[in-house]
Structures are given as structure tokens and as C-alpha cells.
Amino acid sequence: xxxxxxxxxxxxxxxxxxxxxxxxxxxxxxxxxxxxxxxxxxxxxxxxxxxxxxxxxxxxxxxxxxxxxxxxxxxxxxxxxxxxxxxxxxxxxxxxxxxxxxxxxxxxxxxxxxxxxxxxxxxxxxxxxxxxxxxxxxxxxxxxxxxxxxxxxxxxxxxxxxxxxxxxxxxxxxxxxxxxxxxxxxxxxxxxxxxxxxxxxxxxxxxxxxxxxxxxxxxxxxxxxxxxxxxxxxxxxxxxxxxxxxxxxxxxxxxxxxxxxxxxxxxxxxxxxxxxxxxxxxxxxxxxxxxxxxxxxxxxxxxxxxxxxxxxxxxxxxxxxxxxxxxxxxxxxxxxxxxxxxxx
Amino acid sequence: xxxxxxxxxxxxxxxxxxxxxxxxxxxxxxxxxxxxxxxxxxxxxxxxxxxxxxxxxxxxxxxxxxxxxxxxxxxxxxxxxxxxxxxxxxxxxxxxxxxxxxxxxxxxxxxxxxxxxxxxxxxxxxxxxxxxxxxxxxxxxxxxxxxxxxxxxxxxxxx
Numbered sequence: 001x002x003x004x005x006x007x008x009x010x011x012x013x014x015x016x017x018x019x020x021x022x023x024x025x026x027x028x029x030x031x032x033x034x035x036x037x038x039x040x041x042x043x044x045x046x047x048x049x050x051x052x053x054x055x056x057x058x059x060x061x062x063x064x065x066x067x068x069x070x071x072x073x074x075x076x077x078x079x080x081x082x083x084x085x086x087x088x089x090x091x092x093x094x095x096x097x098x099x100x101x102x103x104x105x106x107x108x109x110x111x112x113x114x115x116x117x118x119x120x121x122x123x124x125x126x127x128x129x130x131x132x133x134x135x136x137x138x139x140x141x142x143x144x145x146x147x148x149x150x151x152x153x154x155x156x157x158x159x160x161x162x163x164x165x166x167x168x169x170x171x172x173x174x175x176x177x178x179x180x181x182x183x184x185x186x187x188x189x190x191x192x193x194x195x196x197x198x199x200x201x202x203x204x205x206x207x208x209x210x211x212x213x214x215x216x217x218x219x220x221x222x223x224x225x226x227x228x229x230x231x232x233x234x235x236x237x238x239x240x241x242x243x244x245x246x247x248x249x250x251x252x253x254x255x256x257x258x259x260x261x262x263x264x265x266x267x268x269x270x271x272x273x274x275x276x277x278x279x280x281x282x283x284x285x286x287x288x289x290x291x292x293x294x295x296x297x298x299x300x301x302x303x304x305x306x307x308x309x310x311x312x313x314x315x316x317x318x319x320x321x322x323x324x325x326x327x328x329x330x331x332x333x334x335x336x337x338x339x340x341x342x343x344x
Numbered sequence: 345x346x347x348x349x350x351x352x353x354x355x356x357x358x359x360x361x362x363x364x365x366x367x368x369x370x371x372x373x374x375x376x377x378x379x380x381x382x383x384x385x386x387x388x389x390x391x392x393x394x395x396x397x398x399x400x401x402x403x404x405x406x407x408x409x410x411x412x413x414x415x416x417x418x419x420x421x422x423x424x425x426x427x428x429x430x431x432x433x434x435x436x437x438x439x440x441x442x443x444x445x446x447x448x449x450x451x452x453x454x455x456x457x458x459x460x461x462x463x464x465x466x467x468x469x470x471x472x473x474x475x476x477x478x479x480x481x482x483x484x485x486x487x488x489x490x491x492x493x494x495x496x497x498x499x500x501x502x503x
Binding site: 059091 | 459
């Protein structure tokens, strides 16, 4: 086994590739900041067009974030006037590493990891789905906190305080001790959202039941991703139902890839099917690599002037999408910005 | 059939002419390695099909330098990053970058290196990560059959 080691890697040159840089845009103001990055209002310098600029943070262990890949994938498929359109992806020469900075939540707690949990998992998506359902029912934001502590407090007020019963593993999550409520808080989701006069007529009792369940604090929960509309079968009505425990995954319909048997699980980074840490608190996974024969972290990529050369400017291909990245820098992490179109 | 026509129109031809930069065996080795990792992690067939598609598109559109062919680690790094991206596009559970180093490992890349290559690939492929593949056609045609018998479902599951 050979390591692509220091001698082979030219780290100092900055090949140019792709075609558009974030420098084509002028940031006007920050709109929000979430676990995965910040969103800015920005203006395209050339055209004056106002866009939303979403900055994606890189993940050191996982590379380009899967959440961004999925977001791009889904946004490309969605064409609706109420859904923001993805205009372009550009890269920037990396600002300094922003990992580990306490994230302030955006006003909508969708897709946020709570309490410093670092592990993105299906449970996070379930939480987001629950929040969206609840907001549809409620007609407005359900956790309108202006920062993370305030937002967490609003979540606790509505959903009850998290503890080891409703969220196994929560006490091991990094910021749990900093933010745990000082007084006991009861779950009052049903009271708050159960009798929505303003709720759309389509909000049937059954849907309310689902909302209650999905936003349960058992977000670390083994709730399977919604599949073919079957997920609700797992969601029993009734207050405060503990959804933890080893629920069998919903059998997906044939042809659905979630239902396929998987190869050997158990490598680091798999979502645990059960167990106390419930998919969160994974900061130390990947242990066992540190002593391995890997080059020390912090070295750049093994392509440089004599490696991967500048590809030269490429045309945008006319798709207006993913026009790539210029000025690839070997210094510091490079970030990719996903541009959403017009905030008009 | 509109669906089929649309797929034909979106399908792009990849001219695999790596122009002597890499030894002829290099691509083959990379693909074989991808198949191994795919099996090890239990990824779907579509994942490896995507990964090979990315690899081929990258090899044909990236402007390599003359002596890049003498760097066997380079094509391996491209393969690692392609597989990683494909898994992120398609899989429900994606391993850490370091866990992609399985089987008979000739090179080990640190995560940051793979991440940079991922970006280079995304950019070079113009962020088009959902190409029409042979599986798209199979999937479409099998569905058109109406999935009336068990065999259809079995076949579809294997796609």
C-alpha cells in the first residue's frame, strides 16, 4: 500500500478550473444562518439580479455535504412557483474553517440539528417534516426564536423538555447541559396545535395525530423516513408516545431502494438502528483511524501545477446550472455556494 | 412514448478517449475497485453506474497534463471521489470518506483531499449528477410492463 505522500503532492499551485466565482456576486446582507451554513441576500454584479446565496460548509470527514447534494438533487426536480429555483452553483476560495462555530438557527427550525448534535440522519429529516406539518397547521412559525437558546426554549415549551425517556442519548449531546431547561416542562403540542381554528380544512384529525407524533422529541428516534405514505402507520395517536425502541423499518414497496437489504452495516458512520446515542453525538466516530498510516490532516490535495492543471475557463454549458468554480485554491477549505434565485 | 423520447434526448454520449494519459488498464482497475467497494457497502447498482458515469465524464472532459498518466494515484483518487459523490446522490446511508478505502488498497487519501477532488469533479461535470443511464431505460421499460408478475418486481429491484 502506498500513500500519496508529501513528495508526490504539489500543494502550492492553484490551478484554475470551472468558470464562476462567488466574486460575481455582492453580498448585501445575511438572511439567516443554520447548522449547514449561512444564507445571504446578494446581487449579481453583472446583471443586478437579486439572489439568495447559500453558503455550504464543508465537512472534514464526509467531504462535500450530502445535505447539499440532496438539496441540489431535489431542487432540480421541483418546478413550482412556491419553491425557490436553483440558479447556479459557484465556489469560493475558502474562508477560514467555520466548523465548530455555534450555529445560530434560522427562524424556521427546519433541517437544524439541535443542541450541538452533529449527526445528520433520517431522524433530522423527520423532525423537519414534523415542523413543516405543524407550521402548515398553525399557519405560522411554530418556533420563532431569534437565536438558538430562544428557539430551543420555544421547542421545549411546546414539545416538553427533552430527557432520556423521550430522547434517548440526549444527555450525551454536546450542549445538552448548557441548554437544558431549569424547570420541568410538559409537552403541550396537542393543546397548542390540536384545535387550530385557522388550520386549513384539510387538516384532519389524523393529520394532527401525525404531527404530534412526528414532532415528538424522539427525533433521535428510529422513525423511518416516510415511504410511500406508509409511515403514518407507525405513528400512534396519543400524547407523548415513546417512539423509541427498535421499530422495524417500514417495508418499502418493491423497487424502492430504501427497502433493499444492505451490505455489512456497522462501519462507523452508519446510523445505529438502536442504542442510546440514537444517531447523535458522533463526534468521536472514526476513531481508529488516527493511528493509521494516513498522512496527517491539513495537507492539501495531491494535484497542483504538475498534477491537475488548470482546466481553463469552461463554458457554462447554457444550463445556467452548476457552472463550476474558478480560482481553486489549495489554501484553506474551499466552500461551495449554492445560489438560489430571486428573492423578489 | 414521451418518457423514452425525453430520456433519449437527455442521454449524452461519452467518448471514452482518454488519449493515452492513463495506461489502458487504469480505468478498468478503477471501475473494478468501485464495484468492490459498492458490494462491500451494499450500495445499489445505480450508485456504481453513476460513479462510473462520473469517472468517464471526468476523464473525458478534464484537461489532464501530459505526465498525469504517470501518476496512478490520480485516477484512483478520481475513482474514490466519484464513488463518494454517487453514494451521496443515491444512498440512504453514506459511509465516511475514509471508509471508502476498502479491499486491496494501494493508495490512501485523507478526507480533505477527497473533498477537494469531489469539488473538482462537481465543477468539471457542471454539477450534472443525474445523467440518463442504462438503468433509467430499464427502470422505465419495466414499469411500463405493468409490474404484473413477481419477476418484474424482482428485476426492478435489481436495477
